[in-house]
Amino acid sequence: MARIDLQDLAHSYHPSPASDADYALKPMTRTWDDGGAYALLGPSGCGKTTLLNIISGLIIPSRGKILFDGVDISTLPTEKRNIAQVFQFPVIYDTMSVYDNLAFPLRNRRVPEKEVDARVREIAGMLDLGRDLSRPATGLTADAKQKISLGRGLVRSDVSAILFDEPLTVIDPHLKWELRSKIKELHRRLPLTLIYVTHDQTEALTIADQVVVMYDGGVMQSGSPEDLFERPDHTFVGKFIGSPGMNILPCRLEGTTAYVGDQAIAAPHIGRPTGNGPLELGIRPEYVTLAPLGTGLPVQIKRVDDLGRLRIARVELAGQPLIATVPEGAAINGTEASVVLDPRALHLYEGGFRRAPTEEVRHG
Numbered sequence: 001m002a003r004i005d006l007q008d009l010a011h012s013y014h015p016s017p018a019s020d021a022d023y024a025l026k027p028m029t030r031t032w033d034d035g036g037a038y039a040l041l042g043p044s045g046c047g048k049t050t051l052l053n054i055i056s057g058l059i060i061p062s063r064g065k066i067l068f069d070g071v072d073i074s075t076l077p078t079e080k081r082n083i084a085q086v087f088q089f090p091v092i093y094d095t096m097s098v099y100d101n102l103a104f105p106l107r108n109r110r111v112p113e114k115e116v117d118a119r120v121r122e123i124a125g126m127l128d129l130g131r132d133l134s135r136p137a138t139g140l141t142a143d144a145k146q147k148i149s150l151g152r153g154l155v156r157s158d159v160s161a162i163l164f165d166e167p168l169t170v171i172d173p174h175l176k177w178e179l180r181s182k183i184k185e186l187h188r189r190l191p192l193t194l195i196y197v198t199h200d201q202t203e204a205l206t207i208a209d210q211v212v213v214m215y216d217g218g219v220m221q222s223g224s225p226e227d228l229f230e231r232p233d234h235t236f237v238g239k240f241i242g243s244p245g246m247n248i249l250p251c252r253l254e255g256t257t258a259y260v261g262d263q264a265i266a267a268p269h270i271g272r273p274t275g276n277g278p279l280e281l282g283i284r285p286e287y288v289t290l291a292p293l294g295t296g297l298p299v300q301i302k303r304v305d306d307l308g309r310l311r312i313a314r315v316e317l318a319g320q321p322l323i324a325t326v327p328e329g330a331a332i333n334g335t336e337a338s339v340v341l342d343p344r345a346l347h348l349y350e351g352g353f354r355r356a357p358t359e360e361v362r363h364g
């Protein structure tokens, strides 16, 4: 495993890029710690695969460097980078047994057979493949084959990093949760630097200690799942993370009172604006509670959705759409109601970027 440094790294597919817009990956500098689990998360086309391909050696970056443990590997071919990769689709040998498939990366490196056996059995045990070791890989389900691919990725303990490129795409939805928690558990038990590309926030938030949220070739925020939920740096992150995402309301500020239309909202912990862009108030639906008329800010109810674990109300506050949580057992009569906002969960955004309060308020 290795620490990975990206130094002023950028990539353009244009032969002679003229402006920022020509870069699929905008210049970035960051360090990923040895043994950390990182997810690259973002919508289609944001540059996740480009970044992963630079790390794996499929793409030589048009600018900047990539270092493994301080050594510049920017121009080294994939096979010299000492990495393991797990792709969207299973990469296994159908004619070999499950055991031989798992042993292959080790035998390829001439690891003594005794060590191969111990490691194969350890990894197979972790992935619940122990009873299938002597079976031929052919005829196994796509899920089982992808488990073997994961095992082949994880079997070497001497890799600098293991790269996952949307590995759960082919997995049945009901098995995804099982494999997600398996990968997390394996990372806890094995000292690996793990980089995981996905556009699925649940996968990213379950597997990674640090989630790198990307948009349009740039990193919008890199943080723990709690940071991204409680303190999104940008309205994009607020809306992208969470289901449903953060409420974002145009506002104006007078001291510690925010106004959405003509509605005054007490915001004692709110950040200070600098005068550089339009102001918006952000608050997660989890911190907006639907209440009887007359007990909070007046809203009109447009729709109530039952999400199974909770009910949410889509309402309008001073003409602005807002999503609120309906308390358990609350009866909804008519379309007039109130909402109560948790003042500690209000964030101020200026030109899309969060203005941190002087004293950060933490939940929980």
Ligand SMILES: Nc1ncnc2c1ncn2[C@@H]1O[C@H](COP(=O)(O)OP(=O)(O)OP(=O)(O)O)[C@@H](O)[C@H]1O
Residues within 6 Å of the ligand: 013, 024, 042, 043, 044, 045, 046, 047, 048, 049, 050, 051, 199
């Ligand atoms: N070989 C290529 N030649 C030219 N442009 C490319 C090439 N590969 C990707 N791009 C462009 O670079 C940008 C980033 O693409 P990339 O595949 O890295 O995004 P992504 O986040 O991985 O998307 P997806 O989730 O759809 O794979 C996109 O605008 C894409 O069209």
